Amino acid sequence: MLVAFSHGLTDYLYDVFVARFDFWLAFGILAQLLFTARFLVQWIASERAGRSVIPMAFWMFSMAGGLMTLVYGLVRREPVIIMGQLLSVVIYVRNVMLILRERRRAA
Template sequence: MLIQLAEDLPAYFYDVFVTRFDFWLVFGIGAQLVFGSRFILQWIASERAGRSVMPLSFWFLSILGGLMTLVYGFVRREPVIIIGQGLSTVIYLRNLALIFRERRRRAAP
C-alpha cells in the first residue's frame, strides 16, 4: 500500500500542477500567497513590537486574499471554498469596521 502510494504520488502531482495548469491555477496560487503573507506580516510586526500585534494591513491582506480565493472558488465551482471564504471575508470586513469605529471614537473630543 505504502509503495503503491509512493509510486502514484508523482502522477498525482503531475496531474494537479501540470495537466490542470491554466490561468486560474496561477490565480489561485497567487491568492493563497497573498492570503498567507498576512501571517508573515503579523509575525514581523509582533517581533518588532515585542508582543503580539495585529497590524491593520493584516486585515487588508485578509480581505484581498479572501476575495481572490473566493473568485477562484466560484470559477472552479468549489462549494467548500465559496462557503469558507465568503463567510471569512464578511468577518474580516466586520473587524475593519470595528477598528475604524474605535479609531473614530478615540479621535472624537
C-alpha cells in the same frame, strides 16, 4: 514498492500542478500566497512589539486573499471553499471598518 509510490506521487503532482495549469489555478495560487502573507505580517509585527498584535496589513491581506479565494471557489464551483470564505470575508471587512472607526475617533 517505494519506486511505485514515487512514480504515483510524481504522476499526481504533474496532474495537479502541470497538466491542469490554467489562469484560474494561477489565480488561486496567488490568492493563497496573499492569504499566507498575512501571517508573516502578523508575526513580524508581533515580534517587533514583543506582544501579539494584529496590524491593519493583516486585515488587508485577509480581505484580498479571502476575496480572491472566494472568487476562485465560485469559478471552480468548490462548495467547501465558497462556504469557508464567504463568512470569513465578511468578518475581515467588519474588522477593517471597526479599526477605521476607532482611528477616526482618535484623530
